[in-house]
Amino acid sequence: MIELQSVTKKYPGSDIPAVNNLSFEIPEGEICILVGPSGCGKTTTMKMINRLIVPTSGKIKVNGTDISTVNPIELRRNIGYVIQEIGLFPHMTIRENIAIVPTELKWPKKKINQRVEELLDLVGLDPAIYADRYPRDLSGGQRQRVGVARAMAADPPVMLMDEPFGALDPINRSRIQNEFLRIQEKVRKTIVFVTHDIDEAIKMGDRIAVMRQGSLVQYASPGEILSDPADEFVENLVGKNRTIKRLNLLKVEEAMEDILILDSTISLADAASAMDKAGADIAAVKDSQGRFQGVVPKKRIRRALARSWQTTLSELADEPDVVVDLDTTLHDVLSEMMQAGEAAAFVVEANQCRGMLTLGSIVETVSNNE
Amino acid sequence: MSEVATTLTTKQMNRRISFKSFGEFALRWLLVPLILIGAGTGFAVYIITHTTDFIVKDFLTYDRLIAAGLEHIKLVLVSSFLAIAFSLPMGIIISRPRFKRLEKWVVGITNVGQTVPSIAILGLFMGFFGLGFKTAIFALWLYALLPILRNTLAGIRSVNPGIIQAAHGMGMHPMRILFKIELPLALKVIMGGIRTAVVINVGTAALATFIGAGGFGDLIVTGLKLSRMEILLTGAVSTALLAILADYLLSHVEAKLISYGD
Numbered sequence: 001m002i003e004l005q006s007v008t009k010k011y012p013g014s015d016i017p018a019v020n021n022l023s024f025e026i027p028e029g030e031i032c033i034l035v036g037p038s039g040c041g042k043t044t045t046m047k048m049i050n051r052l053i054v055p056t057s058g059k060i061k062v063n064g065t066d067i068s069t070v071n072p073i074e075l076r077r078n079i080g081y082v083i084q085e086i087g088l089f090p091h092m093t094i095r096e097n098i099a100i101v102p103t104e105l106k107w108p109k110k111k112i113n114q115r116v117e118e119l120l121d122l123v124g125l126d127p128a129i130y131a132d133r134y135p136r137d138l139s140g141g142q143r144q145r146v147g148v149a150r151a152m153a154a155d156p157p158v159m160l161m162d163e164p165f166g167a168l169d170p171i172n173r174s175r176i177q178n179e180f181l182r183i184q185e186k187v188r189k190t191i192v193f194v195t196h197d198i199d200e201a202i203k204m205g206d207r208i209a210v211m212r213q214g215s216l217v218q219y220a221s222p223g224e225i226l227s228d229p230a231d232e233f234v235e236n237l238v239g240k241n242r243t244i245k246r247l248n249l250l251k252v253e254e255a256m257e258d259i260l261i262l263d264s265t266i267s268l269a270d271a272a273s274a275m276d277k278a279g280a281d282i283a284a285v286k287d288s289q290g291r292f293q294g295v296v297p298k299k300r301i302r303r304a305l306a307r308s309w310q311t312t313l314s315e316l317a318d319e320p321d322v323v324v325d326l327d328t329t330l331h332d333v334l335s336e337m338m339q340a341g342e343a344a345a346f347v348v349e350a351n352q353c354r355g356m357l358t359l360g361s362i363v364e365t366v367s368n369n370e
Numbered sequence: 371m372s373e374v375a376t377t378l379t380t381k382q383m384n385r386r387i388s389f390k391s392f393g394e395f396a397l398r399w400l401l402v403p404l405i406l407i408g409a410g411t412g413f414a415v416y417i418i419t420h421t422t423d424f425i426v427k428d429f430l431t432y433d434r435l436i437a438a439g440l441e442h443i444k445l446v447l448v449s450s451f452l453a454i455a456f457s458l459p460m461g462i463i464i465s466r467p468r469f470k471r472l473e474k475w476v477v478g479i480t481n482v483g484q485t486v487p488s489i490a491i492l493g494l495f496m497g498f499f500g501l502g503f504k505t506a507i508f509a510l511w512l513y514a515l516l517p518i519l520r521n522t523l524a525g526i527r528s529v530n531p532g533i534i535q536a537a538h539g540m541g542m543h544p545m546r547i548l549f550k551i552e553l554p555l556a557l558k559v560i561m562g563g564i565r566t567a568v569v570i571n572v573g574t575a576a577l578a579t580f581i582g583a584g585g586f587g588d589l590i591v592t593g594l595k596l597s598r599m600e601i602l603l604t605g606a607v608s609t610a611l612l613a614i615l616a617d618y619l620l621s622h623v624e625a626k627l628i629s630y631g632d
Binding site for chain 1: 532533535536537538539540541542543546551554555628
């Protein structure tokens with residue numbers, strides 16, 4: 001848990017405090033997003049938590065300990081720190097970069113190597129390929145994954161992330177955000193995350209602290225920020241298209257419809273009558289081992305029957321264009337559907353079709369959540 | 371031929387590869403130096419064996435050439451070593467935020483050393499140290515300070531502040547940040563300063579002859595005095611080749627040290 005109690009930071013030579021009488025709490029295991037325009041004091045606030053910046057007045061407690069009583073070097077070794085990709089040391093290999101804090105803590109070499117490989121696996125980079133490369137050999141997205149792995153090296157309970165995905169293109173950013181949320185699901189760190197991108201804040205945050213000119217304007221869950229902005233400033237920050245932003249908050253799970261699943265071995269006539277009975281226009285096909293093979297529209301089966309084609313259900317089934325998993329956001333599903341020009345998306349996890357999404361089901365879910 | 375070899379080797383040096391065989395080692399480190407030394411020796415031998423002038427024959431002996439060469443190298447090595455030993459720590463110290471106000475003074479003083487013509491420094495300090503080796507070393511040392519000091523500072527300053535802040539943010543000790551992050555990243559620029567200093571010193575050491583400290587300058591000055599082109603050229607060519615050799619070797623040390631290249 002992180003507690004800020006009337007924290008103020010004044011820089012010498014400036015009358016207006018960079019951070020003004022800030023008080024809030026971040027519960028353990030949650031992601032708190034600090035968001036606001038540049039110069040609003042969000043980065044200063046974050047840097048005060050690991051004492052890169054010392055507050056002029058006020059108190060900050062991390063897991064109950066007043067940080068001003070702790071040696072800053074000791075403190076920082078217990079707080080993971082991720083910044084934009086420039087933060088990797090260019091003259092060290094990926095392994096050496098990730099090993100920085102464990103090396104400072106004088107872990108035995110074997111344990112360090114083990115940990116490096118474990119972390120690279122966690123962030124989805126093959127240690128055999130990447131461990132001994134230099135940062136310049138990696139793409140921006142890969143470097144950012146290494147940055148996250150490095151911050152988690154000594155398994156700190158708290159992590160600070162300063163616009164960690166800011167330098168990435170939208171597609172890579174969305175992918176790494178999803179991966180990061182999945183990792184957080186497992187590790188449950190207390191995270192302070194700075195961004196100026198409100199969409200990122202809504203998607204990543206358990207709580208969002210909206211800041212302006214050094215003060216806290218609103219501190220609430222993303223849903224509350226969207227439905228009940230504290231003032232005009234927050235309203236403008238969130239923007240007019242709040243309903244569309246809500247898509248970032250909703251997961252596939254919430255908008256998913258059931259889908260009829262057919263065995264690939266049954267006859268076309270049986271398949272057609274099963275679909276009639278269920279009132280389904282489209283069905284998923286699974287093979288004898290229960291693995292997802294594809295989807296087939298009723299129209300296609302009907303046509304095959306009418307022309308008495310010698311064919312099977314698996315031959316008629318197509319791999320769908322848009323395949324998503326349960327924790328994809330509706331925002332990402334919708335943009336994939338539009339990119340592919342499809343009106344439906346299919347949810348496949350562990351080789352099993354779990355359901356489908358249509359434009360209708362998405363619209364309904366969003367309006368029910370308003 | 372040697373040019374092809376040089377570009378090939380520098381390209382390879384940018385990667386961290388250990389020497390696979392003596393042949394490879396020889397190709398990378400010894401080929402160009404041997405060509406340079408061979409050219410210098412060949413030039414001297416040609417002049418000594420082909421001259422008919424008895425003054426030249428009398429002055430230009432193998433013993434004298436070797437002695438001058440050794441003196442010259444000694445002057446350069448000792449003065450450069452002392453300059454590095456002083457400038458590198460000094461540069462590091464004044465790059466620390468708390469000693470920032472020293473920068474003006476230290477750089478100012480070394481700037482003066484660089485501004486005063488070398489021949490004048492030799493003359494000035496002759497009064498204190500007398501003739502000979504010590505005075506020459508002092509003048510050369512003073513001359514080499516600035517490039518090394520300036521580049522040490524510039525190198526450390528050129529390290530991306532974001533990288534240093536990341537290191538602080540992860541709880542690295544300031545001393546470790548200096549040795550593990552700042553100096554390795556500044557090394558390329560620092561080595562550039564050392565190269566400049568050493569190459570300048572090879573040239574300036576030719577003036578040491580005026581205070582009786584020897585070196586290839588002896589040949590150049592004697593050649594001028596006696597109007598013997600052969601003697602003058604032997605000294606000048608040797609000095610020039612030595613400067614190229616020093617630069618070549620240092621560029622290789624640099625490439626070897628900076629393993630992550632680009």
